[in-house]
Amino acid sequence: MEREAYTRKEIGERDGWECGHCLTPVPREADPRDPRAPQVDHITAVVQGGADTRDNVTISHRYCNADRWGLGRRCTPAQAGERLARAVVVYEARRGAAR
Numbered sequence: 001m002e003r004e005a006y007t008r009k010e011i012g013e014r015d016g017w018e019c020g021h022c023l024t025p026v027p028r029e030a031d032p033r034d035p036r037a038p039q040v041d042h043i044t045a046v047v048q049g050g051a052d053t054r055d056n057v058t059i060s061h062r063y064c065n066a067d068r069w070g071l072g073r074r075c076t077p078a079q080a081g082e083r084l085a086r087a088v089v090v091y092e093a094r095r096g097a098a099r
């Protein structure tokens, strides 16, 4: 598989810290458990033969990356944004309950 060395910060800056799925801002310093936490996502999945190169990655929210419906291929950016917003509400409620 083709591979390049890149960092999350580099991809985030290149993409203007805008999620490739829901097209809303990605906070750089989010808690890793936060659904909005930044992750590098492969546009064509590595298991489907996608390369691990800058051309094939986008900065994304953790939730948008993990959400198999929210990959931007099966729903619109607006729908991905709505799904993320719901995940954030659940996360904040859980975090509030844990205090």
Ligand SMILES: [Zn+2]
Binding pocket: 019, 020, 021, 022, 023, 024, 060, 061, 064, 080, 084
């Ligand atoms: Zn997103």
